[in-house]
Amino acid sequence: xxxxxxxxDPHTGEQIELNRLAQRYQLPKGTVYSRHLAGKRGMDxxxxxxxxxxxxxxxxHQEQEARASxxxxxxRSPLARPLNHIADAGxxxxxxxxx
Numbered sequence: 800x801x802x803x804x805x806x807x808d809p810h811t812g813e814q815i816e817l818n819r820l821a822q823r824y825q826l827p828k829g830t831v832y833s834r835h836l837a838g839k840r841g842m843d844x845x846x847x848x849x850x851x852x853x854x855x856x857x858x859x860h861q862e863q864e865a866r867a868s869x870x871x872x873x874x875r876s877p878l879a880r881p882l883n884h885i886a887d888a889g890x891x892x893x894x895x896x897x898x
Contacts (some may be wrong), residue, residue, distance in 0.1 A: 803816040804817045806820060806835060807845070809842045814817050817858060818831075831845070
């Protein structure tokens with residue numbers, strides 16, 4: 800059996816096992832363990848995620864999709880077309896037809 804991993808409770812300064820720290824702050828043991836392996840200590844070990852929060856990877860993916868959508872919308876914008884197309888559009892809606 801492995802020796803328990805010890806850490807410091809950031810609120811009390813007490814040396815405590817990771818499993819006990821997780822129980823004390825009502826967090827999954829795996830969450831606290833993986834945070835510890837990632838080098839997090841103190842409050843970062845026991846911080847509760849906000850409900851509905853998403854990971855950085857998911858947030859980045861959402862931002863990429865939004866940028867792609869904005870680009871596609873901009874491509875269909877009259878301002879993205881060559882100038883002669885804009886002039887043709889002006890004629891269709893009653894613009895100067897003697898140009």
